[in-house]
Amino acid sequence: MQVEAMRADGAEDTLVEATPLTPFLGAEITGLDLSRDVTPVEAERVRELFYRHQVIAVRDQEISPEGFIRFAEIFGAIEPFFISSYNHPEHPQIYVLSNVRKDGKPIGRDGAGTHWHSDSTFVEKPSSVTLLHGVEVPARGGDTLFANMYDAYDRLDPETRSLIDGRRAIHRYQRKEFVFSGDRELTEEQKAEIEALKRKRQAEEAATAPSPTAQKSNSVPEQRHPVARTHPVTGRKALYLNDEMMVGIEGLDDDVAMPLLRRICEEATMPDRVLRFKWRKGDLVAWDNASIIHSATFTPPEEARVMHRLTVEGTVPV
Numbered sequence: 001m002q003v004e005a006m007r008a009d010g011a012e013d014t015l016v017e018a019t020p021l022t023p024f025l026g027a028e029i030t031g032l033d034l035s036r037d038v039t040p041v042e043a044e045r046v047r048e049l050f051y052r053h054q055v056i057a058v059r060d061q062e063i064s065p066e067g068f069i070r071f072a073e074i075f076g077a078i079e080p081f082f083i084s085s086y087n088h089p090e091h092p093q094i095y096v097l098s099n100v101r102k103d104g105k106p107i108g109r110d111g112a113g114t115h116w117h118s119d120s121t122f123v124e125k126p127s128s129v130t131l132l133h134g135v136e137v138p139a140r141g142g143d144t145l146f147a148n149m150y151d152a153y154d155r156l157d158p159e160t161r162s163l164i165d166g167r168r169a170i171h172r173y174q175r176k177e178f179v180f181s182g183d184r185e186l187t188e189e190q191k192a193e194i195e196a197l198k199r200k201r202q203a204e205e206a207a208t209a210p211s212p213t214a215q216k217s218n219s220v221p222e223q224r225h226p227v228a229r230t231h232p233v234t235g236r237k238a239l240y241l242n243d244e245m246m247v248g249i250e251g252l253d254d255d256v257a258m259p260l261l262r263r264i265c266e267e268a269t270m271p272d273r274v275l276r277f278k279w280r281k282g283d284l285v286a287w288d289n290a291s292i293i294h295s296a297t298f299t300p301p302e303e304a305r306v307m308h309r310l311t312v313e314g315t316v317p318v
């Protein structure tokens with residue numbers, strides 16, 4: 001369906017609109033049909049809505065892997081793929097997240113990103129935008145949580161702000177699968193189920209050769225990024241956090257830095273300020289890593305989940 005219209009003055013208009021998902025973060029975008037390429041006018045409108053709402057969801061889309069790549073490119077250049085066990089077979093820049101196993105082997109990465117984080121903060125130029133497409137979504141579980149880091153920065157008390165302004169946090173990659181520290185709504189039963197699953201996966205992993213992902217992650221040196229960064233597009237200040245991979249703050253003793261980081265992460269992700277996105281098949285979600293942190297949540301193993309993920313190149317955070 002063609003959604004452009006001509007205005008009386010001859011300028012192109014679009015029907016692309018945003019409906020907020022919460023009062024503090026996120027919007028559903030309507031008026032887009034991603035079974036075809038977006039027009040330049042639509043792309044401009046999507047970018048504008050994206051930087052305003054920080055997380056956008058385009059629901060119920062029939063989108064091919066090629067179409068998904070072209071849509072992601074409206075935010076910038078797609079990050080080159082690194083060899084892993086989970087690249088899409090025909091489009092290796094698409095990373096597959098899944099709990100599905102075929103012939104005993106996982107078809108995608110499982111249990112990752114289950115803590116509050118911005119993506120790939122352990123590299124020099126972390127991803128600017130991440131996009132997920134829900135290829136197969138579970139009836140239960142598998143929600144994605146989002147928190148607004150402009151808001152979290154603005155809510156800091158003056159003393160905390162003066163303590164972190166101008167300082168850099170040390171980010172170091174850690175294997176953190178099946179952590180689920182981002183979700184504060186887990187029941188005791190779910191926690192036990194997660195522990196059992198984690199032990200099972202760790203035992204399986206110990207019995208096989210290290211994957212390319214595991215080998216690469218062992219060689220990543222630590223990075224230093226501002227605790228509060230200035231957004232490269234909007235110019236606004238935002239906290240820049242990775243709850244499980246920040247290991248200190250430059251110039252502060254660890255016994256001061258670590259409780260401080262833990263506290264600001266906790267305050268930044270108060271449950272009443274969190275967007276809990278419940279996926280439907282065909283949903284496409286994009287988020288702004290420079291102003292958002294996110295966390296995956298638990299998917300019961302009997303529920304199939306297959307997500308395609310693309311990331312857009314970022315700049316050095318300042």
Ligand SMILES: [Fe+2]
Pocket residue numbers: 113117118119294
């Ligand atoms: Fe992530």
